[in-house]
Amino acid sequence: MQNTVACYKWVADEADIRVHPDLSVDLSRAAGRISEYDKHAIELAVQLAGNSGGQAVGLTFGAEPVRKSLKDALSRGLDEALWIKAPEQATVDAVVTARALAAGVKSLDGVGVIVCAEGSGDSYARQTAPRLAALLGLPVVTSVCEATFVDGVLRATRRLEDSLETVAVALPVVVAVLPQINRPAIPGLKAVMAAGRKPVTEKTAEELGVDLAPKSEITSMKGFAQARKNVLVESVADLVAALKKEGIV
Amino acid sequence: MFYMTEERQLIVNITREFMEKEAAPVALEHDREGKWPLELFRRAGELGLLGIPFPTEQGGLGADWTTFALVYEEVGKVMPILGIALGSSSILAGGLVSTAGSPEQIEKYMVPANKGELIFAGAFTEATGGANFFEMQGHADPDGDDWIINATKLFITNAGIADVYLVLVRTGELQPGTANGFTFFFVEKDTPGFTVSPPEVKMGFNGNYSATLTFKDVRVPKENVLGKAGDGLKYLVVNSPDEFMAVGALTLGMAEGAYEMALKYSMERMQNGKSLFDNFQVTRFKLANMKLEIEALRGLVYMAFDLRDKGVMPPEYGRMLKIKGPRVAEYVAAEAIQIFGAPGVVFGTGVERFWRDAKINFIAGASLEACQDALANYIRGNYYKSA
């Protein structure tokens, strides 16, 4: 019996992020949510655990606000959750996150597959899965759009630029999934109410001996605005000429 | 907010996820094409949106009324007619079954209704007037172990889609000053003598059917009497505050839906290099007043539901929500149309749909004036009680 782990991140809700006219980004009023990409990871973990008869465990790392994610994640079919608590005000980068998640995975028994999303809803850095695999000394399969167990190994299809590659990999393994892999089910309200009764383990990063020194730092964040030229044209011919001039057609 | 808990917030988020992903993409299509949202209704049933306040033994969620209100608010923001379809089945009719149904009726009707597998309609209104029960013509007469129903019911929501109709008719002599002599019957859709007209073409609630039901010598066994024969109107009196409160929660969502659209538009539409919001004080003040009305309604809605959950809500709060909710939704939607300018009156932006749907809530279920009249009667009653 193999347990499956779904790593998920609590991110700022994109709908609440405001970009001011000076392009500064205002996150102050953004509520948190489970990264949309990670809902696909949770869905796959639940499905694989169902196939292997093991447990599906949600694993997340972050400071106090992340507590709000636990019932949400558990209502999506996970059997239990492990929250590695970061100290308030900690500066966290991909390296620190991978260290914390690796420590979390090591504290669990019988893990077969560790599912991450290819990237997160906020920075989409695509570093977590490869770094996590490296720290755990495990193989990693990225850009996965299909994954099933076949005779005890994981068969995963990777979506590459212009081809599909299918690999068979022995467990344990880290996979990074693309949104195409599945359509996460919206949990029913009964599942939401039952989520509160599922087990949650809370461990601090210090307890697990996680090195919290980051290796990179965000020095600035600015909104992106498409500069418009506001050209008025008189005719279709003018429009075509203008588009040609810009090298668009 | 005083009423928000972690669990309720999560239920709100999940409902929002459902409404955004599954209802929003088709909401305007249903409005334009007048198509009843059967698929969404079934999905809502699967997710547990129908049985929220009903006990788990009845197949419900066993949650409280505040949770119910929060869910209906979310539904109202995106697709009011879905809320009307759900509410008419689960609260207007289902609420009666939940309180007065026999164990067999609960098992047969309520359990599948709470899952969205069975759809109810509640039929009270006749040509004599929606609030005028004492001139009701529809009646049922005993015949051995059966009853024979003859009636014509107008403007019945979910007509033609419902599997089971809960119909209120006279079954005895009127006893002035009492609510005796009315009975609710379950009538299944294929019962001989029962017919449904094509739906009315309305200005709003498009995609929800309102039609005339005709019962001509419809024979039903005595097992189809809801609760006790003769007590139908009493059940309705007890249940109607819940139906009215559901309208309060739904219209709160509708007001918010229209407001959010107007706010976004006012921030994004540019004239002379500035947004409408920054250009015109009159626009800013509109939005400020819309917000104020919404928050005042929110206060009333959640205070009433909180009292309902504590079992101490005076029944007139139901009428208050049925009056205040549609008024706020209509006012906010009308202002939202104004802020949009020409696109506001065009089908397709969706902002005018909120206004059309809000207006219907002044009448559907109970006219605003009939609610005011009942509220005034409570006020008189309380005045003399305290004197």
Ligand SMILES: Cc1cc2nc3c(=O)[nH]c(=O)nc-3n(C[C@H](O)[C@H](O)[C@H](O)COP(=O)(O)OP(=O)(O)OC[C@H]3O[C@@H](n4cnc5c(N)ncnc54)[C@H](O)[C@@H]3O)c2cc1C
């Ligand atoms: C879209 C829609 C859906 C509906 N769904 C259902 C349903 O599912 N089941 C059902 O049984 N009915 C339903 N109805 C009927 C609805 O409940 C009635 O239309 C409503 O109660 C008003 O009754 P009426 O239309 O007969 O108007 P009338 O009773 O003729 O009222 C006309 C006007 O007279 C005044 N008035 C009437 N009575 C009073 C009073 N007591 N005090 C003060 N003023 C009064 C009001 O100004 C009122 O607007 C629906 C109606 C609509 C439009």
